[in-house]
Structure formats: structure tokens, C-alpha cells
Amino acid sequence: MTIKKIGPTTLERWVDSLIGQQRVFGAQAQGDKFAFAPLTQAARLRLDYDVAVTAPKAFLQPPCETLLRFGARGYESVLDTEPFVLFGVHPYDAVGILQMDTVFAEGQPDIHYLTRRAQATLVVCDVQNASPNVFAGCMNTAVLEEGGDVLLTRINDDYLVEGRSAKGEALMKALASEPEAEAGDLQFRKMVWDHNRQLLRRHELKVKPEDLPAMLDKSYDHPVWEEKSKRCFSCGSCNLVCPTCYCFNVREDVRWDLQNGERVRTWDGCMLTEFALVAGGHNFRRKKAERYRHRYYRKGKYLYDQHRQIACVGCGRCIGACVAKIANPVEVYNRLAEGPR
Numbered sequence: 001m002t003i004k005k006i007g008p009t010t011l012e013r014w015v016d017s018l019i020g021q022q023r024v025f026g027a028q029a030q031g032d033k034f035a036f037a038p039l040t041q042a043a044r045l046r047l048d049y050d051v052a053v054t055a056p057k058a059f060l061q062p063p064c065e066t067l068l069r070f071g072a073r074g075y076e077s078v079l080d081t082e083p084f085v086l087f088g089v090h091p092y093d094a095v096g097i098l099q100m101d102t103v104f105a106e107g108q109p110d111i112h113y114l115t116r117r118a119q120a121t122l123v124v125c126d127v128q129n130a131s132p133n134v135f136a137g138c139m140n141t142a143v144l145e146e147g148g149d150v151l152l153t154r155i156n157d158d159y160l161v162e163g164r165s166a167k168g169e170a171l172m173k174a175l176a177s178e179p180e181a182e183a184g185d186l187q188f189r190k191m192v193w194d195h196n197r198q199l200l201r202r203h204e205l206k207v208k209p210e211d212l213p214a215m216l217d218k219s220y221d222h223p224v225w226e227e228k229s230k231r232c233f234s235c236g237s238c239n240l241v242c243p244t245c246y247c248f249n250v251r252e253d254v255r256w257d258l259q260n261g262e263r264v265r266t267w268d269g270c271m272l273t274e275f276a277l278v279a280g281g282h283n284f285r286r287k288k289a290e291r292y293r294h295r296y297y298r299k300g301k302y303l304y305d306q307h308r309q310i311a312c313v314g315c316g317r318c319i320g321a322c323v324a325k326i327a328n329p330v331e332v333y334n335r336l337a338e339g340p341r
Helices: 008-019 090-105 111-119 166-175 183-199 208-217 225-230 238-242 288-307 318-320 329-338
Strands: 003-006 023-032 033-038 064-071 074-077 084-089 120-125 149-157 158-163 247-252 260-266
Touching: 003 008, 003 166, 003 183, 008 084, 008 158, 008 166, 084 090, 084 329, 090 111, 090 288, 111 120, 111 318, 120 166, 149 166, 149 183, 158 166, 158 183, 208 288, 208 329, 225 288, 225 329, 288 329, 318 329
Parallel strands: 023 084, 084 120, 120 149
Antiparallel strands: 003 158, 023 033, 064 074, 064 260, 149 158, 247 260
8 A cells, every 4th residue: 555755735735635525524623622523624624633522433423313204105214425534533533433333234234324434534643642531552542553544644744644445545646746655754653653552541551451351241249330330420421422332312203294204313322311211111220330330341341242342442531521530441440450349
């Protein structure tokens, strides 16, 4: 695959040309925070952001989306077939998207997610500034050595641009005349990767990620679940900001004529009180401690049992979003590693 070396002016020109061709979403400043949003000019793109408030998965599985429209004569599925670029996704968020690709493709494939995903080109950018709560270095997600369509890495004042797929190479056609990266440039990139594996460890996990499933397997009755959950507000903030949460609810919105309407899918979260409420009024996770425990088992064991992937990428968003300060996975897993007390 092609690896080019470009300066900041060329990068800006390239991004502006992409904006003229298709939808581009990139990280932009929103006050003192950063968020992925439609990009109207390259000058607004911030590749030096520490973390986006919400994960870019929202452009693949929107918080609210219409699945189909129905009426007296039948129904019609609603699919988003317009191409777009997610520009500047951090490696840990890219890992989250790759996990969702697996989840939505298994069993009964989700045509809505997969159609949107097929139209997406993923431009990954190595982290330049660590956020206060990131621990991706502990989860082996600080660097994406494989995957994505394009990888950007800043080296001094320039960027290396690596095409990693046919879609990525197509996106880089405008850079055909730019110089190829040299051996020294690739060595510098390796130094950036090694640096980021240490930089993105603001909370230090005392166990290896691959040890979490076995540790959780014997921690079902650990006192930490009750202790932490006493302060939980069941607000679901940790679910909503997580790049690997994908649970949803589906409802039918019927219009006043009682003939036409839409089927709508919205995000849902296992920490919400009514998440496990079923017909007859039974709630099989009524207690906060049960919901709190489930979240960590889902991240560290259940998804691993299915796909051999830990469903926590170390972005640290849940830590910052939790007003009760009980959502730090590193604190919980380190406590489990110590055993009951």
C-alpha cells in the first residue's frame, strides 16, 4: 500500500478537495471540548484533539434512525447509501468500530448498519495529545497497526499518509504526485507508536486485558458491585459515550391517520432502570448493583466469550461522563485483581 509524506498546506488542500466531493465528518472544537461534526472547510479540522465528546460510531449507528416507513399499501426500508468520510478517528475508536462491524454482521446481519458502513471511508489519525482519562495503552488500542482505510501520523511538521484499503487508495489519488515516505520516516512513525503506547496510560491497569474474562468469571459475588453502585444515578451516561456500546430500542411511531408511520431505532443502555423491563412488568435487573455488574461483565467477558475481543478500548469517556465517579473500568478491574476485602 502507498505511504506518502505531505506538509500541512497539502493536507489542508486535500481535505478541502474531499469536502467538495462528498460528506466529510471530522473532529472540531466546540468550546473547550471536541466533537465530530460535518466539516465545511479544512481549516476547522483539529487533528490535535485529545478525545471527542462522543465516539464517531454515531455516524454509523445514529442515536436515532428511521428503519422503515409503512402505510396502508405496505412498507419500505430506509437505507443511507450516501458515501462519507470519517476523518481523524483515533485508533481506539477505530477498534471500537471494527468490533461493531463484527457484531452487526453476525447472525441476522443488520442491513442498516452494514449499508452505512459500506459507504464510510475511515481515516485514522494517531493521537497527538492524550486526554486526562485515556488508558488505551493498557488495552492495546493506542495504535492501529492494521485496519482502517487511511492512517495519518504526524512526524514533526509533516504527516505520513498510508493507504490501507482500496477505498483508502482511492481517497489518496489527489496525493499521487507527493513524495513517498522514506525509511527514516517509517522509523519515526514507529517511535510515535511506541511513545503513544506509554502516553495513553493515564490510568494504569494492573492486569492484562486478556486476563479479564477469567478474573470476572470468579468475581460475580465480589463486594465492589454493591459498593460502587450505591452512588449510581442510573443515568446511562457511561453507555451513551462508549464506542463499543450498541444496544438499541425499536418503536413504531404511528401518525394521526392510524395508517402511516415509521419504525425508529434509538440508542438504549444497560445502566438505565427500564433496560431489562419485559412484558408483565418484570425487570430481571431491577437492582442497581445488577446493572452495574452487567456492564463490566459485558465489556470484559461476555463479548470476549463471543468474539475474543475485550469490549473496552480505553478511551476513558465513561470516566469523565460519570458525575458519581464510579465508572472508571481501571479502578474496578484493579479492585477485582486484589480479591475481596
